[in-house]
Amino acid sequence: MASTPHEIWVELLHEQPEVVLELARGAGVRLPANVAVRATGGEIRKTRPDSLRADLVVQLRGSGKRPVLAVIVEVQLTKNSRKRRTWPVYVTGVGAELLCPALLVVIAPDAGVAKWAQRPIAIGHPGFRLTPIVLGPRHIPVIVDADEACRRVRLAVLSTMAHGRGERAYDVAIAALRAASKVDEPRRGDYYTFIFDAVDESVLRTLEEEMARGRHRELTSIERHWIEKGEAKGRAEGEASARRAMQQGILHALFAREVDVPDAARDRILGETEVQQLETWLVRAVTADRIADVVDD
Numbered sequence: 516m517a518s519t520p521h522e523i524w525v526e527l528l529h530e531q532p533e534v535v536l537e538l539a540r541g542a543g544v545r546l547p548a549n550v551a552v553r554a555t556g557g558e559i560r561k562t563r564p565d566s567l568r569a570d571l572v573v574q575l576r577g578s579g580k581r582p583v584l585a586v587i588v589e590v591q592l593t594k595n596s597r598k599r600r601t602w603p604v605y606v607t608g609v610g611a612e613l614l615c616p617a618l619l620v621v622i623a624p625d626a627g628v629a630k631w632a633q634r635p636i637a638i639g640h641p642g643f644r645l646t647p648i649v650l651g652p653r654h655i656p657v658i659v660d661a662d663e664a665c666r667r668v669r670l671a672v673l674s675t676m677a678h679g680r681g682e683r684a685y686d687v688a689i690a691a692l693r694a695a696s697k698v699d700e701p702r703r704g705d706y707y708t709f710i711f712d713a714v715d716e717s718v719l720r721t722l723e724e725e726m727a728r729g730r731h732r733e734l735t736s737i738e739r740h741w742i743e744k745g746e747a748k749g750r751a752e753g754e755a756s757a758r759r760a761m762q763q764g765i766l767h768a769l770f771a772r773e774v775d776v777p778d779a780a781r782d783r784i785l786g787e788t789e790v791q792q793l794e795t796w797l798v799r800a801v802t803a804d805r806i807a808d809v810v811d812d
Contacts, residue, residue: 521592523676524622525570528554528588528590528622532553532573534669535588535620535622536573538650541656542648546584546586550584552574552575572588574586582613583616584615585617586617589602589620589647591628592623592624592625592628600636603636618648619645621648625651629651632647655673657678657683658691659689661689661694664690665693667694668691671691671694675687675688679715679718685718688713688714688722691706692707692710758793761793766781774806774809775805
């Protein structure tokens with residue numbers, strides 16, 4: 516299962532690449548009609564020995580052997596100037612690899628990132644610059660109708676990820692949850708998790724209160740996943756608390772034994788996340804005479 520927002524976007528678009536074409540056409544991009552659609556990984560082999568990788572390449576195929584067009588899809592959730600410099604390489608590299616025209620579509624659900632991403636990229640060669648086609652939040656539909664969400668479940672989940680913290684976050688989340696509830700496991704649980712992670716805690720609290728009042732009975736299947744999410748969050752918080760306690764225990768033991776702790780050693784202790792290592796240092800600290808007795812070089 517995908518774990519980061521970026522991975523979720525890429526996975527859902529890979530499952531149904533037609534969504535990319537639908538969003539692009541809605542933004543005014545002219546694409547060939549009556550073509551077969553095939554999604555592939557974005558590895559670009561001809562550009563350099565160690566290759567580069569775009570998020571997704573959607574090939575549009577007609578009746579011939581070669582694609583008639585390649586749509587390179589990049590999901591951009593944050594500003595990354597170094598990443599932008601690779602986009603022209605993707606366009607020329609995919610075109611050379613597939614021997615067909617290629618265009619770049621950047622999906623940026625954050626309005627600020629979308630504005631940044633659509634700036635032209637000057638390559639340096641006279642007259643050669645790339646202006647990305649950017650699909651921002653205004654190009655991703657706000658799906659609040661349950662029937663529409665059921666017909667377009669992946670787009671409904673993506674709608675939540677794009678608008679799950681906006682004015683209609685609750686309505687978007689409910690529509691997506693209703694659509695996801697009709698999907699077979701294990702995908703249903705994945706979609707629930709994607710939606711939960713996309714919205715504010717206030718939206719989840721409102722949903723919980725509404726369900727406690729007897730509303731949304733068709734969503735009872737989310738309760739197990741809700742509990743699992745809460746348990747996972749609790750485990751993570753408990754582990755973090757235990758690590759903090761051991762870190763402080765090591766420093767307190769060294770203070771009690773009047774051991775000088777340089778800033779570098781303190782930072783290393785406070786930055787350590789492996790419980791086993793912290794336990795080892797804590798045992799050493801209670802008998803240490805110098806910092807070298809505790810923290811290995």
